[in-house]
Amino acid sequence: MRVSTRAAVASGAIAIALLAAACGSSPSSGGSSGSGTSAGKYLACMVVDTGGVDDHSFNQSSWQGMQEAAAAHSGIQVTYLPSTSSADYATDISTFIGRKCGVIVTVGFTMAAATEAAAKANPHQKFAIVDCSYASQCLSGTKETNIDQLVFNTVQDGFLGGYLAAGMSKTHVVATYGGENFGTVTIYEDGFWDGAKYYDQRHHTSTTVLGWDETTQKGDFIGSFTEPGNGQTLTNTYIGENADVIFPVAGGDGLGTGKAIQVADAAGKHVLMEWVDTDGCVSAAQYCSYMLTSVTKGLAAAVKTAVLSAANGTFKAGNTYVGTLANGGAGLSPYHDLASQVPASLQNEIKALQTQIEEGKITPATKNPV
Numbered sequence: 001m002r003v004s005t006r007a008a009v010a011s012g013a014i015a016i017a018l019l020a021a022a023c024g025s026s027p028s029s030g031g032s033s034g035s036g037t038s039a040g041k042y043l044a045c046m047v048v049d050t051g052g053v054d055d056h057s058f059n060q061s062s063w064q065g066m067q068e069a070a071a072a073h074s075g076i077q078v079t080y081l082p083s084t085s086s087a088d089y090a091t092d093i094s095t096f097i098g099r100k101c102g103v104i105v106t107v108g109f110t111m112a113a114a115t116e117a118a119a120k121a122n123p124h125q126k127f128a129i130v131d132c133s134y135a136s137q138c139l140s141g142t143k144e145t146n147i148d149q150l151v152f153n154t155v156q157d158g159f160l161g162g163y164l165a166a167g168m169s170k171t172h173v174v175a176t177y178g179g180e181n182f183g184t185v186t187i188y189e190d191g192f193w194d195g196a197k198y199y200d201q202r203h204h205t206s207t208t209v210l211g212w213d214e215t216t217q218k219g220d221f222i223g224s225f226t227e228p229g230n231g232q233t234l235t236n237t238y239i240g241e242n243a244d245v246i247f248p249v250a251g252g253d254g255l256g257t258g259k260a261i262q263v264a265d266a267a268g269k270h271v272l273m274e275w276v277d278t279d280g281c282v283s284a285a286q287y288c289s290y291m292l293t294s295v296t297k298g299l300a301a302a303v304k305t306a307v308l309s310a311a312n313g314t315f316k317a318g319n320t321y322v323g324t325l326a327n328g329g330a331g332l333s334p335y336h337d338l339a340s341q342v343p344a345s346l347q348n349e350i351k352a353l354q355t356q357i358e359e360g361k362i363t364p365a366t367k368n369p370v
Contacts, residue, residue: 042073042077042310043101044102045078047096047111048063049107049111050110050225051226056251056284057276057277057278058130058251058278060283063080066080066303066307069303069308076307076308076311089106089110089114093118094118097125103315105128105306107131109129109132109138111129112132112140115127115139119144126315128150130150131150132149133370134149136183136368144318148318148321149320151320151322152299152322153330153370154330155187155194155368156330157295157325157330158187158191158192158194158364159362160353161247161332162193162199162209163199164195164274165247166197166199169207172205172207173242173244174243175241175247176210176211176249177220177222178249179250179251180221183369184368185249186366186367187368188295189211190364190367191364192209194214210238214367227252227253229256231260232259233256235257236260239260248276251276255284258273258286262290273291274292274295278296278297278299280294280333289338291337293335297323297329322370325358
């Protein structure tokens with residue numbers, strides 16, 4: 001278990017509860033097809049990844065941040081375009097440049113090449129990209145100073161989620177799987193694996209983590225973020241191998257995990273889950289009764305801040321925002337329906353671990369630069 005530790009210090013736990021986005025049904029939901037200053041409005045535009053604006057995950061939360069920016073500033077109007085495939089990214093960005101959007105937010109590191117190319121060709125156009133930075137080598141060309149990079153150190157809260165899972169497991173078998181083998185996925189899984197192993201180290205237990213191994217960087221991936229049926233099938237496999245806490249890092253695929261656990265519960269099995277990116281008791285409320293917690297990113301707040309800075313003239317050239325436990329950009333959601341089932345002693349341990357991570361006394365291991 002590859003973490004460095006010194007003293008334990010108690011602290012309060014971060015709870016990030018993202019509200020559900022009121023997602024529109026058309027590409028211009030909440031927005032306009034006109035120019036960036038149409039009717040006196042500052043037009044902020046978002047290109048949505050292929051998971052869709054209602055993916056119960058990072059697209060939905062990013063769009064929520066756009067809407068919150070518009071709510072906070074009466075002069076801002078927001079709009080989005082969906083993407084059915086990666087071939088749409090450059091076209092959608094070009095469309096928004098043509099509409100003279102004040103800022104264009106692209107969601108997901110798969111849009112890196114299209115965003116970087118557009119930023120280079122249009123140096124006066126402001127961009128913000130979610131889950132991608134030059135430091136992580138997601139953006140790989142000459143650094144363009146008109147891209148605001150929004151990234152999140154989710155190995156930190158993933159570690160807390162893994163520790164919680166190991167502490168709550170009755171079978172000493174937990175599991176995690178990814179939608180696809182991307183760094184923004186496996187960084188969560190690195191933290192989850194490390195946290196479970198750290199629990200073992202402190203409590204002299206032996207927890208098996210199915211679906212991922214931080215030391216070998218090998219694990220299970222569905223191959224998409226939009227196939228809940230595949231998530232349900234894989235979850236059933238884990239349940240058959242005695243896993244009783246499961247952490248899908250897979251967007252909408254996690255709905256399949258919820259369904260599998262619901263069926264297992266009806267059959268008398270006690271299995272729990274953790275959600276990813278957003279507070280699952282909000283974005284997938286039908287499965288809240290099975291959710292220990294959610295391992296989240298402060299996506300909405302980061303996008304809101306980026307849009308407001310662009311609209312207010314405080315946009316920082318080439319800025320990189322890194323969400324952490326310390327600044328509220330990463331964290332665990334409340335325990336919600338299961339709060340009474342998480343022992344007070346375990347809750348206190350997690351609070352203390354959070355403080356140690358914030359102070360640099362514990363550094364969860366990951367192969368993924370932020």
